[in-house]
Amino acid sequence: MPEPISASSRAEDAHLLVVGATGTLLPAVHAATSRGELVTAVTRSPIALRDLARSTRGRVRPLVRDYEDPGLRTALAEASRTRPFTGALLYCPLASPTIVRTVVDAVPRNRPVVLLLTSAHAAPTVGTEDGFPWSPARLPRDSRPSPHCRLLVLGWAGGAGAARWHTAEEISAAALRVLDADVPRDAVLGEVRPWAARPR
Numbered sequence: 001m002p003e004p005i006s007a008s009s010r011a012e013d014a015h016l017l018v019v020g021a022t023g024t025l026l027p028a029v030h031a032a033t034s035r036g037e038l039v040t041a042v043t044r045s046p047i048a049l050r051d052l053a054r055s056t057r058g059r060v061r062p063l064v065r066d067y068e069d070p071g072l073r074t075a076l077a078e079a080s081r082t083r084p085f086t087g088a089l090l091y092c093p094l095a096s097p098t099i100v101r102t103v104v105d106a107v108p109r110n111r112p113v114v115l116l117l118t119s120a121h122a123a124p125t126v127g128t129e130d131g132f133p134w135s136p137a138r139l140p141r142d143s144r145p146s147p148h149c150r151l152l153v154l155g156w157a158g159g160a161g162a163a164r165w166h167t168a169e170e171i172s173a174a175a176l177r178v179l180d181a182d183v184p185r186d187a188v189l190g191e192v193r194p195w196a197a198r199p200r
């Protein structure tokens with residue numbers, strides 16, 4: 001049984017893996033590097049990652065690849081060989097469960113991994129009718145690829161008639177809150193009910 005470690009490791013030792021680093025989680029990458037963490041950033045775009053590495057003065061290590069391509073496990077092992085990952089933020093809504101599992105397995109089990117799930121995961125089904133309240137406890141068991149995964153379900157912001165999707169800044173801040181929480185927990189950002197009130 002691995003010994004639990006506080007989510008917030010010392011910044012100078014921290015090595016955060018971010019999948020989907022140039023999109024919704026870009027503000028989280030900047031926040032992590034600003035507090036001194038090293039970030040390994042995964043996306044397909046070499047130009048975006050090169051710019052990110054430059055703008056963060058080398059605190060971002062680009063890992064340019066399509067996560068669906070063969071060799072992901074090896075690439076992640078190599079990226080963390082000299083400095084193991086101390087946490088991860090994963091925004092890869094189109095990735096297969098096998099890919100997500102591969103990424104999650106690259107992070108030691110006593111370190112937090114935050115898996116962002118789109119609001120579609122909270123859509124009403126026969127088992128989770130459109131009533132109140134909804135919580136991640138209602139997600140199917142296989143939504144969590146590993147016990148050290150914390151789930152962040154992305155809802156929407158605003159009230160009746162003014163609903164909107166969250167910004168990248170809001171999503172990134174929520175992801176870091178879940179990552180940094182000393183006590184592992186899942187979370188919902190914003191609202192997921194009533195389902196008909198979601199932004200179009």
Ligand SMILES: NC(=O)c1ccc[n+]([C@@H]2O[C@H](COP(=O)([O-])OP(=O)(O)OC[C@H]3O[C@@H](n4cnc5c(N)ncnc54)[C@H](OP(=O)(O)O)[C@@H]3O)[C@@H](O)[C@H]2O)c1
Pocket residue numbers: 019020021022023024025042043044045048065066067068091092093117118119120154155156165166
């Ligand atoms: N509340 C919600 O439920 C909510 C909130 C936000 C977004 N969404 C939904 O989530 C979906 C995606 O959102 P988005 O387009 O806004 O994503 P995004 O975060 O803007 O971009 C996706 C990130 O993942 C990277 N990426 C994508 N495919 C990849 C691959 N195969 N391998 C490696 N990296 C990859 C992208 O970089 P590269 O393209 O360079 O690889 C980019 O960094 C949309 O359908 C959107 O509607 C839902």
